[in-house]
Amino acid sequence: MSVAVAERLAALQAGLPAHTRLLAVSKGHPAAAIRELAALGQRSFGESRLQEAEAKQAELADVPGLDWHFIGRLQANKVRPVLRRFAWLHSIDSLSLARRASRIAAEEGLSPRVFLQVKLRPDPNKGGFSAAELREAWPELQALPALQPVGLMTMAPLGLAPEERRRLFDECAALARELGLAELSMGMSGDWPEAAAAGSTWVRVGSALFGPKSLSVPAWDAI
Numbered sequence: 443m444s445v446a447v448a449e450r451l452a453a454l455q456a457g458l459p460a461h462t463r464l465l466a467v468s469k470g471h472p473a474a475a476i477r478e479l480a481a482l483g484q485r486s487f488g489e490s491r492l493q494e495a496e497a498k499q500a501e502l503a504d505v506p507g508l509d510w511h512f513i514g515r516l517q518a519n520k521v522r523p524v525l526r527r528f529a530w531l532h533s534i535d536s537l538s539l540a541r542r543a544s545r546i547a548a549e550e551g552l553s554p555r556v557f558l559q560v561k562l563r564p565d566p567n568k569g570g571f572s573a574a575e576l577r578e579a580w581p582e583l584q585a586l587p588a589l590q591p592v593g594l595m596t597m598a599p600l601g602l603a604p605e606e607r608r609r610l611f612d613e614c615a616a617l618a619r620e621l622g623l624a625e626l627s628m629g630m631s632g633d634w635p636e637a638a639a640a641g642s643t644w645v646r647v648g649s650a651l652f653g654p655k656s657l658s659v660p661a662w663d664a665i
Contacts, residue, residue: 462638467648470655473501490514535559535569537579547588557595565599593625611640
C-alpha cells in the first residue's frame with residue numbers, strides 16, 4: 443500500500459469539517475488505486491468517462507459498498523447507460539436533460555440522486571443553469587418523477603482569487619437554501635477549503651489525493 447496515498451487521504455480527512463464528505467475523483471486512475479483507497483475506508487468515487495468507469499466497476503465487483511458518482515458532462519445519448527452505473531449524478535445542467543433523465547430513470551426503475559449544475563459566473567468552458575433559469579425551472583424539476591434533486595453543483599472559473607471563489611461558493615449555498623436543497627457539490631483539489639468553508643457537503647478531489655493521472659485519455663472521452 444502506498445504510504446503517500448494513505449498520508450494524503452489522512453490529511454484531507456483531517457482538514458474537512460464535519461459536514462463535508464470526500465468524493466475521490468478516480469477518473470484517469472486505475473482500479474488498483476481505487477482498491478487501495480477502499481482498503482483505507484474511502485467509499486465514494488467520482489468518474490466522468492462511461493467506458494473507463496464500466497471497466498473499473500467490473501474489476502472492483504468484489505469490493506463491497508462502493509458509492510459511484512458521475513461527475514462529467516452528461517450527453518443525452520449516454521443517459522441510460524450512465525443511470526445504470528451511477529446512483530449519483532452531479533451534472534444535470536438543463537431542464538431538457540433533467541426531463542430525459544427522469545423519463546429513462548422511470549423506465550429503468552431507478553431513482554438517482556441528482557445535483558443541478560449552476561453557472562454563477564461567466565465561463566465559456568462550463569454549462570449549467572443560471573440562478574434565474576433554475577428558479578424558473580424549479581417547480582417542474584421538483585415534480586419530475588424518478589429523479590431525486592438533492593443539491594446544487596458548481597465549479598469556479600479558472601483564475602479567481604480565493605476570496606472570489608469563496609463569494610461564488612457562498613452564493614451557490616444561498617441559492618440551495620432558497621430552494622430547500624441540503625447538498626452542495628463544490629470544490630476541487632485547488633479550492634476545496636473555500637468550498638468547505640462555504641458549506642459544501644461534497645468536495646471532489648482527484649490530484650491532491652491520487653497524484654498525477656496515470657491512465658491515458660482515450661478517444662471516447664466525450665462525456
